[in-house]
Structure formats: C-alpha cells, structure tokens
Amino acid sequence: MAALRFMLSSILYSRADKCIFPTGYSVKSYRDDEPIPLLVNKIFSDNSQLQYAYFDLPFVCPPTGKKHAGSPFGSGQSISLNLGEVLRGDRIMTSDFELSMGQDVECRTLCKREVDREGVKWGRWLIENGYVAEWILDNLPGATSFVTVDRSRKYYASGFKIGYQDYSSVDSKPQTFIHNHFTIVIRWGKAPGKAGEQGGKVIVGFEVYPKSISPASRKESGCPREMQGDYDRLELYLAPNTSRLAEKYPSSSYIPVDDLEEDDGATLQIPYSYSVYFREEDKIDWSNRWDLYFSDQADSSTAHWLAILNSLTISGVLGVTVLVIWGRTVQGDIKGRGDGALEDGKMKIRSKAPKNEAKSPGGFEKTSGSLLDQSLDGEKDADLSLEEESLEEMTGWKLLHGDVFRVPAYSGLLAPLVGSGMQLLFMAAGLLILSCLGVLSPSFRGGFVSVGMGLFIFAGLLSGYFSGRLYKIFGGQNWQKNTLITALLFPGMMFCLIFVLNLFVWAQASSTAIPFGTLVALVALWLLIQVPLVYVGSWIGFVRTTPWDHPTKTNSIPRQMPPQPWYLRSLHGVLLTGLVPFAVLFIELLFVFKNLWQDKTGYYYVFGFLSAVSAILIVTVSEVTIITTYSQLCAENYHWWWQSFLTGGSSAFWIFAYSIWYYIFKLHITGFVSSLLFFSYSFLACAVYGLLTGTVGFLTAYAFIRRIYRCESDFPASLRLSSISPPF
Template sequence: MMSSCFWSLQLLLLIILLFPCHLRLHAFYLPGVAPADFQTGDSLHVKVNKLSSTKTQLPYNYYFLSYCKPPRVTNSAENLGEVLRGNRIENSVYAFKMNETESCKVACRIKLDVVSAKNFNDKIDDDYRVNMILDNLPVAVPRQKVDRMGEKSYERGYQVGFKGTFEGRKERSYFINNHLNFKVMYHEDLEAGTARVVGFEVTPLSINHEYKKWDEENTKLTTCKAGKTTVFGANSVPQEIVADNEVVFTYDVAFESSNIRWASRWDSYLHMNGDQIHWFSIINSLIIVLFLTGIVAMIIMRTIYRDIANYNQLAQDEVREETGWKLIYGDVFRPPENSSLLCVHVGTGFQVFGMSLVTLIFALVGFLSPSNRGGQMTAMVLLWVFMGLFAGYSSARLYKMFKGTDWKKMSLKTSLMFPTFLFAVSFVLNALIWGEKSSGAVPFGTMFILVLLWFGISVPLVFVGSFLGYRKPAAKDPVKTNRIPRLIPLQPWYMNPLITKPFGGILPYGAVFIELFFILTSIWLNQFYYIFGFLFIVFTILIVTCAEITIVIAYFQLCSEDYRWWWRAYLTSGSSALYLFLYSIYYFCSELEISKLVSGILYFGYMLIGAYAFFVITGTIGFLACLWFLGRYILQSRLIDKCQQ
C-alpha cells in the first residue's frame, strides 16, 4: 500500500514538473493590483522607497540623504510586511504628464554641508541604490548587455553615485548621480484611447550643472540642450561631492510605446539576474532526489516484507526464536524522557509547517504577487498566529498519548517556546538596527502589535487547541508496554546517535540545497523570488525524504534492539537544519560582500532563526512519519504474528 502511494506521489510530482513555467510567472497576476488607465496629459507621480545595499543589508529612508523634498512629505499606506522589511514609501518632487516629454527639468538646488557630503560619501562606499516606484512598478536600470535569450536585463534601483578620478587627479573623488533620464513604457488601448504603464526605466548621470541666474520657477541651465531630450557627451563634467558645493538635481522624461501587456509587465523585472535560474540544474537535482527516495523506499519495503515473512513462517515442529525488533515490541511505545518538551517541539513544528504550506499554496495560485509589497510577510505572520490552534491540538494529543496530566503547563510552553526565541533574537537585532539609524528597525508601535497578536490571539488559540485535543480519547498503543524496560544491548558503532543523526539530515538537505541558493539570493541580494512551482515540488520532495530517511534509521535502530526512537526520529531529519546553517556560512563567505560587524550579526541572526524554523519543520515531519509507520506496519505485523501463533 505504501509503495503504491509512493509511486503515485512521484507520478504527481512529474506531472507538476511539466508546467512549472506557467505557475512561476503568470499565476500571481490573478488577484493583482487593478490596472490604472491614463490619458495624455494625466499626471504621473513618482514615489520614493528606501535606500538599499547588499553590502550592509541596512535600508535607509530616501530622505536620509539630502535629496529634493516636496513641500510636504507624506507616507503611503503600509501593511505589516512592508514595515517589517523596512519599506518606507513617500512622495517626491518627480512628477510628469502622460506622453509629454520633458528635457532637463530642474527638480531643486541643494547646498551640501559637511554632514550631507559625508552621508553621500558613506552611502557610495557601501554601494547604496535608490529605489523609486511609478504606478506600483519599481524603477529599473538597464544593463549594458542582454542575457543569452536576447532579453533585456535590469538591476533594481540606481546607484547613489560613484568614485573615480577626474582632470588628472591621483586621488579618487566622489560624484553624485544628480541627473535622471526616465523612460516610461506604456501599452496603448486604441479603442478606449487610454494607456497603461508597463515599464519604468532610469539612466542616472552625474552632471555639474551651470546656470547664469537662478530662478525658482524657470531656471535655464547652460549645460542642457533646450527642447531636446538631454544627451551629455563624454566630456561632461561630473558633479563632485564636496562640502559647500551646490548640487542641481534635474531629470528627463521620455515615453515609449510597448507591446508588453499590463498582465506581463513584471516579467522583465523578474529576469533581473539574466541567467539566474539554471533550469537544467534544478531539474537534474530533482530527478536525482526522486531517484534516491525511490531507492530508499524499495530498500525498506523489501527489508520489512522479508523480515515479516521470515518471522511468520513457523515450522510445524519448532518455533523460531524471536530476534531484532520483534524482541522489543513491548518497549517501543514506552514514553521517552522529556516527553513534554518533545510534545512542544511537535506542536511548534505543526504550527510552522502549516504556516509555510499555506503561504506556499497562496503564492503558487497567485494571491501573493510581487506587486503586493509586504503581502507575503504579512500573510506569514497572520498564518503563524492562527496556526496556534493546530499547535495546541497536536501537542495535547501527543501529550495525552504519553499519559501526561498537566496539559495547561504544556500548552503554555508550546505557546511561548518558539516565539520567545524569535522575539529575543529579533529584539537584539532590532536594537542594532536602531543604533545604525536604519529605516529597517521595527517601530515600537509595530512591535506592540506583534506582541498583541502573540498574546492576544496566538496564545489563546494554543490553549483552545490543547483543550480540544486533550478532551479526545488518548491514542491507543498498538501493543501493551512492558512494566519493566528491557536492557538495551551494546550498539554497533554505526548506530551511534552522533553518526545516525548527522547522516539522516544529508538527504533532506540535498533536496533543497539548490533552491536554497536562489532563496538566499532573493533575500540578501535584493532580487525577486518567483519560481513557486519549483519550490512547491522541492517542498514536497523534502517531506518525502524526511519521512523515508527517518523510517529507515528508526527501523535499523529497532533491529539493534534499541527502542529509544522518539527523540532520535525527531533529531534525525531535523539535523538537516545544521547543514542549512553551515551552508549559510559558506554563502556568506562566497557570495556576499558584507564587511560591517553589525551587518554580519544581522545575517547570522536571521539565518539562525531560519535554521531553527527549518529544524522544527523537518523534525516534526520525520517524527510523525516514523510514529505512523511503526504503528501501522511494524507493530501491526507483530499482532498478526501473535494471532497466528
């Protein structure tokens, strides 16, 4: 039965594998943001987002630097996810009208003081980029070359400035990008006479503007060509960043008709890494993992069926002596040490697993699109809160199976253990971010909301779930547990927990390590992650591998007459989190350019949280699979054997 289910699951995965390309790009446009129709002359307002850097991982407010400010700065409505990710969306001075070209339009004039100049220089040293938004599209900088498919590739945001030499100087100077060439691409509806914005590009330049007389309303710059889209030659003088220097910010606007439809306007943004997605490598990895899991399933089926056949084949004149796992059947379901802690971890695993699975399904069908900024983070927080009901129910059911009595104390531990760890680490990291004056710090008002969700909704739901779970009749053990525990013989060296636990985490980690690279890239290198079709397949394979490797090791452990499988089953598949954290160290050293101590602490702090969440997910999957398998196959076969005798 299990074998047929396993091959049916593999067939389902192969079917899903045939159409991930459709799932990865187009599904999330279903709910999306409603398209905005513009007519010629309608106003377009550019909003400014955060200053971001992959070197520091510390976002800053756009107006942290001395950029042009409108008379009144207003914040756009932000959801919980945007606040947690440090997004601060505000209005700006950049505004233009649909299909009306602008040439060298003056935004403002700023005189740099010592502090302003230093802030610009520091941000240039740290490779900060400016992020803007037009009609919910992020600004993108075209790269110099196209990718192998002939498609144009982009980078998110434009650089604050650059360092270089000028006029024969030996020392390197700092130059600011004070002129922006905007290009707005639109798709026109000829019947309705309207257009929709489908692209937003910018080319930054550094120009030392000159003028004869400053007029707040209509300044004529001698460095611009009147009436034409500004094009500066190679001999243009860049704007150096020096205290007491005057900087004039300008911009051009050009409009270009495009065949890209509004529903596909995010496609080019999702290909910002060009050849980022190595399709053949991912497919190859999935096939290898499927092959390995098939081998593991066949080995265990053959081994168990052969053992059961041998044990049940009794001679007419003699009785075969019991050996292996049949010798300790009366101790297999003996409650483990620290059983309440195991119940807490299983309940927490249910909660995090449910949150991850539902979030992935929502992203897969299209409810969490990149256009909905912060939507994924908001969904994860709310789902984690409401999944407390399942955490309490599952932990209480297991606790009653272990004949526990103080279910309220156990429920309190379930509701506090993982969130306390998460809150403690996040609080320390948030304090470091506050010390750097970064906009990525979570405001105290938002922290209060998170604590309110925790104690006001999650904790009560855990107790409600525990109450419902504890009222249910206790799950009956397949066999009666002996009163006196059997002596465990000396174990062979290869069954040492220090060997079996790390070995058991290799296969689950192998199922996700390629996808892990792209996930880390999207998080720490400011890229979009969108291949949810492949992620769903990898997540499914992770479940299968965690279950199989745990069952295999637990079976060989019972064959060695060691019945202490409860914690080992949890830690066997959960040890894959150790490899995940070790890979994060390798990724930090090989892919990232983080040099600041605070940034490094932030990276490893967040990766520690991710590794712990991965531990409780994989550990719970392996434990429940082992629990089901032992009761359904191993010990049930023992009962059949007893009846035959």
C-alpha cells in the same frame, strides 16, 4: 480588536492596489495629461543589511509639502503600508516630482541642497558601499535597464545607484560622484478592454537613468547645458580648511583624519533636476510587465530543472531502499511467518496436534493414550526447546515491542516542538500554494510576509492540537502547562531575538528597524489571537479526542540495550543523515540565497520550481527518517523519539554552514551590525526549517513504527495474541 483589524488589513490589502482573487490586481489606466504620482521608498545595498528611508538622507531634496499629481496629500506624506512592507523596511512617501501621462519634460529643476561635512562623509560611505535607491511608479519599482551581450533582450535591475566611484586622471586617487540629474523613461501601452478603446494607457515600464552634473555645467535655471554632450561631474567632496588646521597644528606635518573632516560650517551645494520621456511599448502587455525584472530566470531554468532531476534521483534511490525495508518488515517478518506471535518479548510457537488428538474435559490436549503417560519433565523439555528455537528467530526490531513506545526523556519539550513544527509546516505549504496560484504576486508588495504571518497565527489551532494530543500520549496530566509552553516557547524566542536585533538596527537609524507601534501590534497578534487559538486546539487534542493507539504494551522494566554502532550513539550520525536532504535542496538554495542577500528585491518568482523541490524534500526527509529509524530498531535501540526528530531536522545544520560559506566567499558585507543581522536571520531561518523538517521526520517515524508493530491487524485470526493458548 484594533490588532485584529490591523492584521486583516495587512493580509488582505496591498498598499494601493485592489486585490482580484486569484488572478492579480486591477489595472490602472491613465488618460493623456493625467497626473501620475511618483513615490520614493528607500535605499539598499548588497554589501549591507541596513536600509535607509530616502527622505532621511541629508543630501537629497527634502519634501516641500506641496501637492502634486492631483494627490490630496502633500509631498513627504507617508503611504499606508501593510505589515509585510513595514517588516521588510519599506518607507514609502509622496515626492515633488511632477509627471503627466504623455507629456515629455526636457528638464525641470527640483531643488538645491546644501550638505555639511557630516552629510558628505555619510554620502561617500553609502556610495562606496553600492547603495541604490528605489522609487515607485504605478506600483512598479524604478529600474536600471540592461541588455544582453548579443543585444537581443533587455532586462531590469530594481533600483538605481545614488552615485559611483571613479579614479582621478591626475593622481589616480578614487573619487566619489553623486547622481543629481535623473532621466525618467516611462513606457506605456494601450489599456486592455474598453478603457483602451476610450484612449486609456497603462504603464508597462519605469526606467531611471541617473547622471552626475556639476553646477558649472548648468544654466542659471539649474538645468544642464548639455544633456548628451560633455559636462563636468559633481564630486561629493569638501576640501579641508587648511588655514584653520594650520593654526591648530602650526609645526606638525601630520594632521588626524578626524580633524580633516571636522565640521567647520562649510557646505557643498548639490543642484537636482530631472527629465521625463514617455515611450510607447507595444511588445509588453500590462499582465506581464514584471517579466523584465525576472528575465534572468529564463536563463536559469535549466539549472532549476537540473535541481529537480537531482532531487528526484536522490529521492528515488531512497524510495527503493524504503520499499525493501517495508517488504522485509510487513511482508516478510510479519505476514510471512505463520507459526507464532509476539508476546512478552518471546515468540511462542504452537505445535500442530495430530489428526487424532482430542480435548480433555478440562480443556487440555490429549491424544490416543500415549500422551497421557508422558511425564511432566518431558513437557518442560519440549517447551524449552521450542522457546530456544523461537528466541533464535527473534532478532532486531521484534525484540523491542515491549519498549518501543516507552515515553522518551524530556517529553514535555518534544510535544510543543512538534506542535510548533506543524504550525510552520502549514504556513510554508500555504505560502507555496498561494504563490503558485499567483495570489502572492510581486505586485502585492509585502504580501508574502503579511500572509505568512497570518497563516502562522491562525495555524495556532494545529499547533495546540498536535501538541496536546502528543502530550496525552506521553501520559501528561497538566495540559494547560503544555499549552502555555507551546504558545510561548518558539514564538517567544523568535520575538526576543527580533527585539534584540531591532535595538541594534534602531541605533543605526535604519529603516529596517521595526517601529514601536508595529512591535506592539505583533505582540497583540501573538498574545490576543495566537495564544487563544493554541489553547482551543490543545483542548480539542487533549480533552475531546482519544490518544493514538499503540499496538503493543510497554514493559514495566526497560530493556537493556546492547552496545550501539558509532552512528547511533553520537551526533555525527545525525549530521551525516542531514547531508541527503541538503543535497536535494542545494541547487535551489543558490537562487534563494542570491535573491535574499544580493538582489534584495524580495521578488523570488520561480515558486513552481521551489514548490516541486520542497515536495521532493519532504519525501526525502521521510525516507531518510524511515531508513535511520529501522536501522536503529534493528540495533535494539528504542530511543527513537528524539532521534527521528533530530534526523529530520539535521539538514538545517548544513544549510547554516552553507550560509557561513556564502557570507565568506559570495557576499561583501561590511560592518558589525550588518554581519550580526545576516547570521541572526540565517540562524532563525535554519531554526524554522529544522523545526519543520524535524516534525516531518518525527511523524513519519511514528507512523512507520505503529504500522510495523500492529500485530493484531496483520496476523491471521488464529495467530493473534488473543488466540494463543497458555503455555504449560
């Protein structure tokens, strides 16, 4: 029950806002002089997959534990997070910043922090790797403000740098400076409705402008002497202890770097201060205050439309091909043939009797006396000639009706994979629909992951149903074993991979590491909720429902296949078919990858474009699978079960190859653990995608084959299998 409550609270509620379905969240208005809590979260970088909690940094002001901004909690108190926030590495805590609505603060000291050599070394590494800090005010992340080249428009980049690098004017060596003064600009507007009429104000912008100011440029109180003038910067550097090194290496001119940075008790004092300014903003409403974080999306809308146009073009060409195939099979090969039917691998033709024929008492055909004197040898010769003529017309897929539904190899693995694919398909469709409706908005921090996890778990019903029903079609008997494989195979592999990666991240003391309590909660959700749901779905699919009917019977002896073309007997053909869906998705992948691996904000805002491309992608995968399956059947190859699954998911290979290219040419990730996380998460995402699209391809091929072989319903009543006269 505790695990269930944890999951439900993670899905339904964000950190601090109240959900109003389906339009958004409640508006928080402030009156003049009302305290505004400022929360600190984490630091992150484009060059690393490791994130760190803000208060874990050794060079920032530690929380004092005092209560500020009317909060019942002291600074350093952790804010309750939902499941998605925990998994994305958020560690939100209250801070010692004191802000009140409408009250400008020219300068206020925060603390003086002493940092040892180890802390200085780590801080320099973080700044060199471009780490930025994320603060939160009224559920808005602190942003760095930019303007376009023509200065016509402003936009935000989430977070602000904790420091920067510059080159010395003396020896041109790189120097590292740390930001220790923060100018906070809060933009407000009139609250909507009655709250605004009563003087309420809402926050529509949160900007942070950091500076590096040395102690020499500060007053005794700790505030800078000049806020806008010239001031000395604070270099994050501790000079080596030359006297100690001279004693250790008296006659050597070379000193190891480790000895230069060895902790000798020396510290660097870093004073921190901040300023606060409130500015009215009447051009931005509370409802669209997130638009500044996505202003670059307006510039990229042309590229999104080109992606949709490209996808529609590819899908349209394939659609014409599928229509031609459909016309040849259903209209031409079946309905257009009025002289035979499929039976035992041969087309039996029934010759038309003359008008004066009659039936003998035994049911045999006879005419006006001439056929009574016909010899038995003549009848056999006539039948043989008819069969030879029929076999000449029987080509391609029509010859496989007795083997096309033969149980494939490793069917006990195919059924669980298809079941898991349906589970992922339901989850992906639900996330895209909720995102397009605005339920999963950026203000619902961590909502995308939380809701996705909930949809995945409850979709265990679909997973068990499709797996159990397909397992019954394959003639399986031990459905409990199939249920166990379905419930444990893919989720178990995913959990084991995440657990192993978590050990590496935990060793780096990163906030990306999943806490032990969260791991226990995930296991509880998996074993206590998902597994029973898979069992119920499998019981319904195997016990309570009948298997899908097949229009033809399977021969006892498998048919020998002729030599196959290279694209049907090797993996190269499967990979080549994956290029077409990859071409549909390629342009949109550029934006998704940039958001995931470079921006690191998690605010992918163009779900309308992504949903359209995803729908076209599903159609394209179905079309490619139909074309490939028809080509395979025409080559008299009835091993289409696994082939259709692999064809549908083959584009995952190209997406992973694109991930490798993106890592080499677009990213600047450093460190073994960060690289390991990148490739592991990319592989996991491609596996999810491949399983989803592979299931779509399999079900499409299955429906297509059942349709073209459904002779009983497509043939006229006089030509169905039951109406064919026995040969003599």
